[in-house]
Amino acid sequence: xxxxxxxxxxxxxxxxxxxxxxxxxxxxxxxxxxxxxxxxxxxxxxxxxxxxxxxxxxxxxxxxxxxxxxxxxxxxxxxxxxxxxxxxxxxxxxxxxxxxxxxxxxxxxxxxxxxxxxxxxxxxxxxxxxxxxxxxxxxxxxxxxxxxxxxxxxxxxxxxxxxxxxxxxxxxxxxxxxxxxxxxxxxxxx
Amino acid sequence: xxxxxxxxxxxxxxxxxxxxxxxxxxxxxxxxxxxxxxxxxxxxxxxxxxxxxxxxxxxxxxxxxxxxxxxxxxxxxxxxxxxxxxxxxxxxxxxxxxxxxxxxxxxxxxxxxxxxxxxxxxxxxxxxxxxxxxxxxxxxxxxxxxxxxxxxxxxxxxxxxxxxxxxxxxxxxxxxxxxxxxxxxxxxxxxxxxxxxxxxxxxxxxxxxxxxxxxxxxxxxxxxxxxxxxxxxxxxxxxxxxxxxxxxxxxxxxxxxxxxxxxxxxxxxxxxxxxxxxxxxxxxxxxxxxxxxxxxxxxxxxxxxxxxxxxxxxxxxxxxxxxxxxxxxxxxxxxxxxxxxxxxxxxxxxxxxxxxxxxxxxxxxxxxxxxxxxxxxxxxxxxxxxxxxxxxxxxxxxxxxxxxxxxxxxxxxxxxxxxxxxxxxxxxxxxxxxxxxxxxxxxxxxxxxxxxxxxxxxxxxxxxxxxxxxxxxxxxxxxxxxxxxxxxxxxxxxxxxxxxxxxxxxxxxxxxxxxxxxxxxxxxxxxxxxxxxxxxxxxxxxxxxxxxxxxxxxxxxxxxxxxxxxxxxxxxxxxxxxxxxxxxxxxxx
Numbered sequence: 001x002x003x004x005x006x007x008x009x010x011x012x013x014x015x016x017x018x019x020x021x022x023x024x025x026x027x028x029x030x031x032x033x034x035x036x037x038x039x040x041x042x043x044x045x046x047x048x049x050x051x052x053x054x055x056x057x058x059x060x061x062x063x064x065x066x067x068x069x070x071x072x073x074x075x076x077x078x079x080x081x082x083x084x085x086x087x088x089x090x091x092x093x094x095x096x097x098x099x100x101x102x103x104x105x106x107x108x109x110x111x112x113x114x115x116x117x118x119x120x121x122x123x124x125x126x127x128x129x130x131x132x133x134x135x136x137x138x139x140x141x142x143x144x145x146x147x148x149x150x151x152x153x154x155x156x157x158x159x160x161x162x163x164x165x166x167x168x169x170x171x172x173x174x175x176x177x178x179x180x181x182x183x184x185x186x187x188x189x190x
Numbered sequence: 191x192x193x194x195x196x197x198x199x200x201x202x203x204x205x206x207x208x209x210x211x212x213x214x215x216x217x218x219x220x221x222x223x224x225x226x227x228x229x230x231x232x233x234x235x236x237x238x239x240x241x242x243x244x245x246x247x248x249x250x251x252x253x254x255x256x257x258x259x260x261x262x263x264x265x266x267x268x269x270x271x272x273x274x275x276x277x278x279x280x281x282x283x284x285x286x287x288x289x290x291x292x293x294x295x296x297x298x299x300x301x302x303x304x305x306x307x308x309x310x311x312x313x314x315x316x317x318x319x320x321x322x323x324x325x326x327x328x329x330x331x332x333x334x335x336x337x338x339x340x341x342x343x344x345x346x347x348x349x350x351x352x353x354x355x356x357x358x359x360x361x362x363x364x365x366x367x368x369x370x371x372x373x374x375x376x377x378x379x380x381x382x383x384x385x386x387x388x389x390x391x392x393x394x395x396x397x398x399x400x401x402x403x404x405x406x407x408x409x410x411x412x413x414x415x416x417x418x419x420x421x422x423x424x425x426x427x428x429x430x431x432x433x434x435x436x437x438x439x440x441x442x443x444x445x446x447x448x449x450x451x452x453x454x455x456x457x458x459x460x461x462x463x464x465x466x467x468x469x470x471x472x473x474x475x476x477x478x479x480x481x482x483x484x485x486x487x488x489x490x491x492x493x494x495x496x497x498x499x500x501x502x503x504x505x506x507x508x509x510x511x512x513x514x515x516x517x518x519x520x521x522x523x524x525x526x527x528x529x530x531x532x533x534x535x536x537x538x539x540x541x542x543x544x545x546x547x548x549x550x551x552x553x554x555x556x557x558x559x560x561x562x563x564x565x566x567x568x569x570x571x572x573x574x575x576x577x578x579x580x581x582x583x584x585x586x587x588x589x590x591x592x593x594x595x596x597x598x599x600x601x602x603x604x605x606x607x608x609x610x611x612x613x614x615x616x617x618x619x620x621x622x623x624x625x626x627x628x629x630x631x632x633x634x635x636x637x638x639x640x641x642x643x644x645x646x647x648x649x650x651x652x653x654x655x656x657x658x659x660x661x662x663x664x665x666x667x668x669x670x671x672x673x674x675x676x677x678x679x680x681x682x683x684x685x686x687x688x689x690x691x692x693x694x695x696x697x698x699x700x701x702x703x704x705x706x707x708x709x710x711x712x713x714x715x716x717x718x719x720x721x722x723x724x725x726x727x728x729x730x731x732x733x734x735x736x737x738x739x740x741x742x743x744x745x746x747x748x749x750x751x752x753x754x755x756x757x758x759x760x761x762x763x764x765x766x767x768x769x770x771x772x773x774x775x776x777x778x779x
Binding site: 056 | 248249251252253255256257258261324325327
């Protein structure tokens, strides 16, 4: 049995939410779930999606300093995942690049990263981040509703209580990352 | 059924063989091809479904990864393109159903539990479990199920093509074999036709035509050779039949009775003359015993004759009597020969009986004549002899030399004549069966000595030697034994024309004495030896043609010896002299 199995669960409400949560929790190795650090179910799914993006998006080799340089998932600002994201990517690699999580307090702290998660919040700040990392082979991901309109690459949104993905293909192209047609097929395209 | 096949014409057999062979080969080929196709199809279907599985699984990875079962269902719906895919489903990594195809399929028809990855045949379906992997991460499993309709339809398609090919091949094979079988069957049928003509028409001059140098050709040759042999044998049979019918005609028309019989004495043939002579018809006698025609007092003759024949001796001119149907006796002379089969085994005897009644009567008259003449001659001779002896005594007293000489010669001639007449009388008595022996005991030595002296007196050119047999006394007819010795000695002198030695030898063996007369004369050849003791038999030979005689001497010798229960024997080679000998019982010594 593979060590990591990620699949998004339904984001449900009420008692069904609980059942869904329970089912989703069952997807993971119990040992790796640290109860005190477990975020809301929605963020568990988002953490899984972030990891899954590594399988459906490809980065140019110029995005890395070396062939064994780490694959960095950066989080700018407030971190909604706690240590859960580390649990998800623990020991995982993209090709030869070990996946690591880096957190940035502010835009200026953003270092070389391949996926940058920007939680919803201050819209201006988000736009600032987008422009800061444009053309730097960074797949920007956010919960903000209008993220893709602002030039972000991928934004999460909810539809029928399920977490969906919206993609700005032009932004992806501008960032120099290539998104699998399989992902595009199941996503909403702007 | 089996019998029917065996009895069918050779043409049908040949065609059957060809067709059965073709059918078996075709069916085997089609069968092998079908089996090959079956497995190859299975493999193809497996590969096709596996390819489909890989594509669908690959396309489903994002749907599984980002939890969009709708998209997954849509991807699975692409399977509509292949109508043989009857079911498909996606499962997440926990084995939970994620999406299914067709959308309305009951979950009961889908596996509750995922099995090992891979594709396999389950009953009428091909079932596959294909992992969904995106960049080495397993997202879930695709279940796919295909029916095998395409394979079965393809196989049945091939089967019907195979059947059609087989049938049409058989039709072609039938037509071809119908033509080709003739190369084998036609010569056989021709031969059979000829054989039928020959056997129905009994015409053995027909020959079959040889058309090839194969086995049928040699069969034709053998058949023709057999016909030739039959023809020749028929000819031989015809000739034999002709010869035997000629022979039968000769037998039937013979004046002599010709009878054949088995070794056991059962009559097997009886010719016309036998009927005439003995009064019995062939119907009466065939199957009867030969003893029926043998007089009661001669019944022991038959086994003796058979014994002689079996020992290889011929029985010729055996004079005897046979009983006629009217119980009168018939004088016959028999010549009996063995009948042999091809291997030389004696299978019977042929008996030729000649009626010698007339001959016998003739002999009787002759014997009577001889007896009368002899008797009439003997009387005057006796008185002449006594007068001459008286005159000789007177001449001796007077010492008249000429008279003594003349009278002595006359006395010798009278003795010769007396002997001759005595012989004739004996002969006549013998023929009448009236010869009687007047036996007395006497000493042999002086008796022989006396005879030797008498004979020596007449034979001046020859020397007679006499070996001693003193003390031997025999019982015999002295006069007749004297005749025997006189005869043998005078023969020895007669047939030794150049003079020489004559020996009379006397040997005792147990209680017998063997008396032999040995000469150094012309000898007797084998042919003459057999007939030597026959009455009136005279050797016809240039060397002895001047020798006079009637041919009764040795006949009388043999008869007299026979009356003494003995047998005269001769040993001789031509130009080397002869030895005559016989044995007599010794009374005492």
